[in-house]
Amino acid sequence: MTDDLMSTFESMIERAHTDASEPFFRAVTTEDGRRALRLEGSFWKALEFISREYQVTVGEIISCVERAHLNDKNLASGVRHVCIHALAEQIEETRTWFSSTSIQNLLNATPAPAFVLSQSRQIKFTNQAFLKYVRTNFVAMDPQRETPSLRLHIDTPMEELFERLNENQNRPITVGFAMGMNDRRVRGSINAMLAPEWRHQMLLGFVVS
Structure with a gap:
């Protein structure tokens, strides 16, 4: 274990x-x-x-x-x-509804750019719309190859965000984020929720701007 x-x-x-x-x-x-x-x-x-x-x-x-x-x-x-x-x-x-497969299927079903972060702020899952979002904002870079080096920062501390989502029965919270790759940096906002995974707490983010 x-x-x-x-x-x-x-x-x-x-x-x-x-x-x-x-x-x-x-x-x-x-x-x-x-x-x-x-x-x-x-x-x-x-x-x-x-x-x-x-x-x-x-x-x-x-x-x-x-x-x-x-x-x-x-x-x-x-x-x-x-x-x-x-x-x-x-x-x-x-x-089966609270698993890695379920998370990826959920991301694939949404047209919005979306990703999942671990508690240590590692990008665990993305969808095609998110890869397109990366490609648009980081011109001339291959997102399939570059995503592992992508830096993503949430404005609200992760511990606080998890606590608020747990207290509010996982009602979405809009928070800002910053994304960087090499020397370029982009800011935006997401609707954040807890990802449907029973073993680990992870953050599901839908890019809204």
Whole structure:
């Protein structure tokens, strides 16, 4: 596991509060009446999530698990299995929408010049419109060959921009930028968003001027 992925995983572990690992009893109404189950707080939270996703009650979930006979000797174990299976299935379905391929497809679909920056301000992805934008502003240079040496600076500090986007549910923020190649420098503005990538925070910029 790379250092950045390990850091992301460790942050996830830190968010898994210890009190959520403590099991406790909770009574729910099922088809057969009131049932009391002893589950860890994280599993009760997972049941609430599944309840919202499938628009069923927690009691109906437990009744379905019981009818399926996933574990006749231990209903709580069967419920835990369903929670893990449902969440893993949800992750598998959504992961394709939050990947490098998804980012590149998104850039390719937009007619505006667009790019993606890593937290260290490295250009990770571009589209053809951005390469044309570079070619227009840096005459007589081959953008396919020159893009790796392209310098791009965002006026707002990256850490601050990431924080603002996270706080505002990724509502686009218009910020200035400067782009340089060799001795030439160009200024403009972008609509900035968080790129759809679940492992790394990256900045998606659409050039607007």
